[in-house]
Each structure stands twice: as structure tokens, then as C-alpha cells.
Amino acid sequence: MSRSHDTADHVAHQFEDAGQQFVASTFGTWLFLVTEIMFFGGLFTAYVMYRARYPEAFAHGSHHLDITLGALNTGVLIFSSFTMVTAVHSAQVGKIRRIFSALLATISLGTVFLVIKSFEYHHKLVEGLVPGPLFTYAAPDARHQELFMSAYFAMTGLHALHMIIGIGVLTWLAVQAWRGRYGAAYYTPIECAGLYWHFVDIVWIFLFPLLYLLGRS
Amino acid sequence: MERAAARTNYLNIDYGVRSWLLTLDHKRIALLYLGSITIMFFVGSIAALVIRLELLTPMGDIVQSDTYNKLFTMHGVIMVFFFLVPSIPAVFGNFLIPIMIGARDLAFPRLNLASWYIYLLGGLVTLWGLFAGGADTGWTFYTPYSTTASTTKVIPVAVGVFISGFSSILTGLNFIVTIHTMRAPGLTWFRLPLFVWAHYATSLIMILGTPVIAITLLLVALERGLHIGIFDPALGGDPLLFQHLFWFYSHPAVYIMILPSMGVVSEVIACFSQKRVFGYGFIAISSLAIALLGFLVWGHHMFVSGQSLYAALIFSVLSMAVAIPSAVKVFNWTATLYRGSIRFDAPMLFALGFIGLFTIGGLTGLFLASLGLDVHVHDTYFIVAHFHYIMVGGALMGYLGAVHFWWPKIIGRMYPEVWAKISAVIVFLGFNLTFFPQFVLGYLGMPRRYHFYPDEFQVLNVMSTAGASILGVGYLIPFLYLLWTMRYGRRVGANPWGAAGLEWQIASPPPTENFDETPIVENEAYPYPIAPEEVESVA
């Protein structure tokens, strides 16, 4: 897309014009997301390998997870993606104040997600399901269930870390938006942050069924 | 007679530590990298020196076994992750790519500076691990030794590598976006210098592979620190999972280390034959083919690890295939030389050395791709010789060739040609004396990573150590005279070599913004023959 929405005073010196800057910035963000696919990909590989090897243990492990909270969190994240795209759209059509409120909504929903997640983590801790020396859960296949829990904590933990970073970035953008820095003429940072946020949503879209919905039938 | 003031260039436009440490100029960042990777090269070389001294005698006498393990680990970790992977891309890629495509800088200059600081941070963490005792797992960090049994500083060493991986990723990302979006008008893909193609392919590997080793080393650190078990067999984990994830990056990593050198060789061979590179299109596409195929062969590191035979067969066939694009390049370079107007300046000597040594390294790679033979020579000195022929005989020669070829552009002064030729010859002879005996040692059965060996292997080991000393001298001499040239080198003009490429059409050293006006490119790449410029008069 060759929309150039960056005016001259926002164009960095190495770029020829606003159009080049927008194209380069968004392409760069997409490439970064490709690296994130491979970063999470290592964990997905581990998951696929161990699930293929210990399907029952993985199903048992999955039963420890609360589907309601997981589904709720999925809904929360999807909603936050909607508010995020609203922020970008607001900038495009020049609704300046709505940029800020949409970003704020996204941050709030992201925070709700993390709060629910921390309840879930705490619950696992109390039940002795945290892998490592704290793992006290007893069952015939406890060793392999511990593998499932390792996958669960590694994948959702990395995801949560990305959420935290995302919330940090969005907070900074919200401050800039409050100061009126973005509008139809320049909203590249919001577009790029949006791409990142949607990616984190997509990761969760895969994590939810792979971790929460095993062996329920 | 009053000397005219030196023209303003990227070196003298601003002075002071802050102007360097906070620079956004890709050329200055390139020099920041040059300084740091040179330091890392010295640290890695010291480890190599002690290793070779230890191997002079069949018994372990200079160091204990545990220390020896730490030495070869640190040698590998530092040379691979902190020297070879960044070397040409971070120094010459950074310096030259914007200029070669007619741009003022890379797409993301602040990200570029951040890359260097991230590299620095990673290097400091790893060095801290080194000086606090070092790790003894080998640069390959195989589990469960690295996650459970080893009592050494695995975590800081691994975490340092993890951090430096992001430097690599950001550099690759910067290059890809720059090459796609910032080429000057008229500069189509097939008019790009092959150096740029090589770095484009390298960058693809960097962004697709590095994240996987990043997550893997993170998991190793977590497993070691928090005692969770993803690779731990006691928990049902699979050590081979680690190896799959590790080699998924680390095999393509060797192409990260060799492709930029190949790009250098293309430029140098063309200039010192005064001929267009033969089969330009084939070399360009071969770079991409190497990047792609390089990702499909990692299992050849695991032929004796317990990998399934069927997977091993697939990886073996694919490993043979990956040799093809490399061979295509070697043939095309040779064809470029044919009937060229050959000059034997130092960069050319390094490039020619590269072709010969890389060919030997690459052919022995084919031996190793063959399952039956690999089973016998795996984990012997045959492997060590193979990869040093590629990494030192290939990549490092290419790096030295790049240093000599572009040095006059970078600092505006020429190095002493006689000394450079002498070093090139010393390096070539020293290198072969060091590593050729290792092929024989490996074939005869001497295992790698051992500092005890049977008496009958001593002669070959002594030869290897002698070669290493000569090689060391061969590296020291350029270090010294290049430092010397920074003050006393003969000043040169824009194009002392008569080389093709946009970088040779701007002043030496270049101005900060590279070009007064964005150039418009109307000719194909390598419009040879080109006459060298007269030396810039000093008065």
C-alpha cells in the first residue's frame, strides 16, 4: 500500500520521502514479527514433540487448566485487538481524541488479561503444578505432566512477557497521543504497535486450544 | 606552502567520545564494531594459543582437563558468536551497504546503534562468565550436561550469546528493509553488487534462524537455573530436542559466516581481473539458494546422536545438495579470472586464497555429508579441520581481503602493499600447516576436544602448533601496519583500485551523508575496465 501518511517534518533524514518511511517502517515491523514467529516457534516445536510422545499425560495436564478463564482471556484479547484497530482507524480518519481512548482501552484489556493470568499462575503454584522443585503434584504420569506444565509456563510466560512489553509501548504511545502527536498525517508508530499487538493476539489464538482444550471429550 | 585543510568527512566532522558513542552514522557504527570484534578476536586467539601449546605434547601438562574443556568452549563461543557472525556484516555490511545502494544511511540508524550496544552487552556478559571461571560444555552446549551436570558458568556464557543474538537479528532486519526500500533510482535488483546480494541472503538467515537459538539458550538457562526439565531425560525430556533446536540455527549460522566473505570475493575478483563477474545472475541466485538449502540440512550434525536413520538419510541427501550453489560460485569466480587483466594486490591474494581453501573445506564437507564416512570421523580432528578450512581459510581470509580492499575507502589512506603481500603469504602458509595435518589426525582417529593423545599423533600435532604460531604472526602484522596507516598511511583519492561500485565514486573517507544528491544508476553492475584515479595530491 503506498499511502504516504507522514508529513515532511516527520520524515527522518535517511528517507527520501514520507512514503518511503512508512513503507520501510511497516515492512520492518512485519519482519520483526517473522522473527517472533521463529522465537515462539522453538517452543511450539517442543510442544509438538512431547505431545506426540505423551498424549495422555498432556491431556491430563490440560485438565488442570481452567477453560472458563482461558476462554475469557481469549475474548479479552480479541476485544483488545478490536480496540487497537480502532486506535489506528481513529488516526486515519482524524478522530484525534479517540486515538487516546482506544489505546487506553487496549491497555486496560491487556492488563485484565494479565491479571486473570496471574490468578491462574497462582492457582498452579498452590496446587503444586509449577515445574521444578516446587512440583508436588502426584499421579502415575506426573513426570510427563510436569513436561506439559513446563510447556504451559514457557509458552504462556513468554506470551505474557510480550504482553507486558506491548502494554509498555502502548502506554508511551498513549502519552504521545494525549499530546496530540498523531493524526491522519502521521500515525506510523500506532500502525506498527498495532501489528505487534495483533501478533501477540494471534499467538494466544493458537496457545488457547493447544494448551486448554486437550482431552476434554 | 600552506596545506589545504582536509575536506570534511565522517571521521573529522565531529570529535569526542560522545560523538562516537552516540553516533547514528552507519560508517561510525561500523568502526565501533570493528574495534569490538577485533578485541573479541584477540581473546578467542589467546584461547587457541593455549590449546595449541597444550597439544604439543601427548600428555596434558599445561592445563588440567577441566581447564582445557573451558578453553575450547570459550574459543568456540567467542570466535563463532562474537567474531565470525558479526565480522563482515557488522563492519563492512554496515559501512558499505547504504553507499552501495546510493542511500544516506540504513533504514533504521538508531536500531543500528542499539545493535552495537546489544552486542557489547552480550559480549560483556559472556566475558564475565569467562573470567568468573568459564563454561566447559563446548560451544554447542549439549544437554543434559549443560543443564544439569556441568558445574561451570554456563548461564552467563549462554545468556551473553542469547543477548548478542538480538544484535544479529536487528542488523539483518535493517539490511533487508534497506535493500528492499532504499535503492537509488535505476538500481534494480540485478544491478546490485554481489556483495549486497550476499548480505541480503545472510540477513535472511539471521532473522529466520537466530530467534530459534535464542529461545533454545533461554530454555537451557531456565532449565539450569530453575530446574525445570524440557531437555532432561529424567523427566521424559529429550536431549535431541535441544540438538534439533540448536542446530536449526547453528548450521545456517555457518552460512551467515561464509556468505558475506563470498560477497567480498566477488567484488575483489572482479576488480583485480578488471572483468565483470562471470555468471552474475547465477551467483546472485546461488546466494539465496545457499540461504534456503542451508536451513534444511542441520541433522547432519546429529548422525551419531540417536537421530532416526530415516531422518539422517533425508539430511544427508539435502547436505549434498547444499554444496551445489557453493560450487556454482567457485566455478563462476574462476571463469571471471579467465582472460582477466590480473593484478596481485593483497586483496586479490586473500581472495585467491579463499577460493582454494574454501574449495578444500567444501569438498571435505561433502565427505561428511556422506553418512557412512561421517560415522567414522565425527567428533575427530577431521571435523575440526573441515570447519576451520571454511571459517579461517574461507571466512577469515575473506574478512582480511575486505579489510585491505576497503581500508583506503574507510580511512582515506593506503596500507603498505609489500607488508600486506607478505602477511597474505604468511597467513596462507601458516594456515595450511596448522590445519592440513588435522585432516590426517582425524582420519587416523584422534578425537576432538581431548588434550591427551597417543604418542604416534605427536608429530602431526607439533606441525599444527608450528603452523598456528606462523598464522598468529600473519594476523599480527596487518594489525600493526593498519594501525600505523591511520596516522602515516599515504592518502588516496576516491578510486585507487579502479573498482566498480558507488562507494568508489565518493571521496575517501566519505562525507557523513555519503552523497550530495541521490545518484541515478544507469549502468549494469561491474562496468569494467575502470582506470584507477590518480593519488589525491596532498598539497
Added chain:
Amino acid sequence: MRAYLFVFATLLLLTGLTVTAAFIHLGAMNDVVAMTIAVTKALLVLVYFMHLRHSPGLTRLSVVVGVFWLVVLISLTMSDVATRGLLGVPGK
């Protein structure tokens, strides 16, 4: 804007669908159904929320390449894991 609302609603619906389907015994098809729904949701987010619809071909190629590389990592790794022990020879 209306398109975004529609996509949002669809995503929520698909989430409900995948939860419901998890409780129905479909054997091996449970995985297929779950992944199909997940891929559909991901595509909706990519195409509409992330503007892939209007993005240059290069961007779309990058997404394909990224996914393809992940598939390479997982499938070649599984080519080892899934074929171990087939010969009855120890260690192969």
C-alpha cells in the same frame, strides 16, 4: 469500521465454537477442527486487523515465508522423532 466490528464478532463466535467442539468426541479430528478454527481466526486478524489485505505483496510474502520456516522446523524435527525405532536397531 463496520468490517472491524464484523470481524470482532466472528472471532468471538469462533472462540465459542472451538470451546464447544472440544467437548464433542471426534477422535483425531478434534485436533484438526481446533487447528482449522485457530488458523481461520489468525487469518481474520492478519487480513483485516493487520491490513494484510491492503499490504504490498512483499509483506504478504514475508508472512508466508515466516510460517513456512516454522513448518520446516517442526516437520523436519518430527521426521526424526516420528521415525525412531522403526528399524528395530538400537539407537536408530
